Amino acid sequence: SDTNIHMAYVAQQCLDGYKATVQHTVKRKAVFDKHVLSCSPREVIFMKGQLIQFYYSGAHNTLEVKCKLLPKWSPPHHIIER
Numbered sequence: 001s002d003t004n005i006h007m008a009y010v011a012q013q014c015l016d017g018y019k020a021t022v023q024h025t026v027k028r029k030a031v032f033d034k035h036v037l038s039c040s041p042r043e044v045i046f047m048k049g050q051l052i053q054f055y056y057s058g059a060h061n062t063l064e065v066k067c068k069l070l071p072k073w074s075p076p077h078h079i080i081e082r
Contacts, residue, residue: 046082048079048081049077049079050078052076052079052080053073053074053075055072055073056072056073056074068077
């Protein structure tokens, strides 16, 4: 009988610890997201006639030697319409 009660307390402590971990993670994510959104623009709007370039991020995280020599940016493009 005492063993069952003790095991129930242990199980509840595990659940309480898991709940606290999840709550802490959600709180930290909210703080991080708030910081990221305040530092970077939410949406970039390009106007007709502006010049833009695309960054090729696919080659950024690779260790292949041939990717080191590939251009990272596209040639300039004009915005034709919005």
